[in-house]
Amino acid sequence: MSATVLRIGEVAQRVGVTPRTIRYYEELGLLGSASARDKGAHRTYAEADVGRLQELIRLRDLLGLTLEELLELAEAEEARAVLRGRWEEDPSDEERLRIVEEAIPHVERQLALVRGRQATLDEFARELETKLRRLRRRHRELSS
Amino acid sequence: MSATVLRIGEVAQRVGVTPRTIRYYEELGLLGSASARDKGAHRTYAEADVGRLQELIRLRDLLGLTLEELLELAEAEEARAVLRGRWEEDPSDEERLRIVEEAIPHVERQLALVRGRQATLDEFARELETKLRRLRRRHRELSS
DNA sequence: CGCTAACCTTACGTAAACGTTAGGTTGGTG
DNA sequence: CACCAACCTAACGTTTACGTAAGGTTAGCG
Numbered sequence: 001m002s003a004t005v006l007r008i009g010e011v012a013q014r015v016g017v018t019p020r021t022i023r024y025y026e027e028l029g030l031l032g033s034a035s036a037r038d039k040g041a042h043r044t045y046a047e048a049d050v051g052r053l054q055e056l057i058r059l060r061d062l063l064g065l066t067l068e069e070l071l072e073l074a075e076a077e078e079a080r081a082v083l084r085g086r087w088e089e090d091p092s093d094e095e096r097l098r099i100v101e102e103a104i105p106h107v108e109r110q111l112a113l114v115r116g117r118q119a120t121l122d123e124f125a126r127e128l129e130t131k132l133r134r135l136r137r138r139h140r141e142l143s144s
Numbered sequence: 145m146s147a148t149v150l151r152i153g154e155v156a157q158r159v160g161v162t163p164r165t166i167r168y169y170e171e172l173g174l175l176g177s178a179s180a181r182d183k184g185a186h187r188t189y190a191e192a193d194v195g196r197l198q199e200l201i202r203l204r205d206l207l208g209l210t211l212e213e214l215l216e217l218a219e220a221e222e223a224r225a226v227l228r229g230r231w232e233e234d235p236s237d238e239e240r241l242r243i244v245e246e247a248i249p250h251v252e253r254q255l256a257l258v259r260g261r262q263a264t265l266d267e268f269a270r271e272l273e274t275k276l277r278r279l280r281r282r283h284r285e286l287s288s
Numbered sequence: 289c290g291c292t293a294a295c296c297t298t299a300c301g302t303a304a305a306c307g308t309t310a311g312g313t314t315g316g317t318g
Numbered sequence: 319c320a321c322c323a324a325c326c327t328a329a330c331g332t333t334t335a336c337g338t339a340a341g342g343t344t345a346g347c348g
Contacts (some may be wrong), residue, residue: 024305035267040325040326041314054209058268099280104283105274107279114268125262128251131251132255139241139244142240151295162337184293185343186294
């Protein structure tokens with residue numbers, strides 16, 4: 001079972017940011033301190049970390065969340081990361097249940113944010129369409 | 145026909161920004177120089193200006209456009225504003241037609257941007273839902 | 289015509305989110 | 319084991335999008 005290990009450059013490229021951004025996010029506490037490495041050593045990441053970072057970037061880009069807002073959202077995630085570590089080793093069913101039970105409301109919150117944004121965007125789109133229809137009608141009237 | 149005239153404070157409050165923001169946008173050329181006033185005189189706005197500013201703010205907030213990107217979008221708008229001035233005075237039908245013909249693709253571009261964002265958001269929402277369904281299934285399995 | 293709140297210009301200040309540079313270290317490869 | 323690309327830390331720099339302060343002016347009201 002070879003757990004492919006990634007370095008910061010790889011990860012950065014995969015999610016479309018620079019290494020600096022990743023270090024900065026780590027500094028802010030957005031990334032779960034990535035398994036204590038000794039001072040000076042290269043950071044290492046797993047595939048799962050790529051996904052988690054992608055998620056943050058999307059929340060930032062699509063919803064315009066600030067890093068501080070992301071931090072709030074990630075705090076629950078933080079705890080999950082600790083638990084996720086245990087998932088790999090000795091997951092009693094009871095523990096698995098707790099992990100899943102923590103993950104659900106977290107994802108639900110993200111979904112709620114996305115839904116909210118979808119709603120306002122829908123409204124905006126409808127207004128633009130109304131405007132467009134009016135303009136087109138006007139155009140027909142004038143070019144008769 | 146009393147064209148209600150607004151001052152910067154009013155406008156700012158209506159769209160939920162500060163006067164400073166409005167002056168800044170004007171400085172960048174995002175607002176059509178608002179009918180040359182003499183140096184030191186108060187800026188004056190019409191109702192239509194409130195709408196145009198609202199539009200910019202929404203594009204900024206909902207799509208995360210930078211002011212420079214807004215500027216590109218507004219350059220066509222710029223020309224429109226000039227034309228719109230004429231609408232008030234002596235609009236021959238031929239001129240009206242040209243104005244409408246310029247306005248249509250402008251609104252279409254905005255709508256295209258919104259559609260694009262809607263699509264990526266839809267995808268994001270679907271992914272989150274899939275994730276959520278998996279988690280819930282897992283939860284049922286574990287709590288049996 | 290005088291008052292004063294709201295405006296004006298100019299200029300410097302600031303927070304967020306990284307970019308960039310300098311000088312040194314690590315770790316996979318031949 | 320020597321090399322060198324990719325990494326490390328620490329620190330200062332930069333851009334965007336305004337905030338804020340100072341000193342003066344305008345314009346609606348009584």
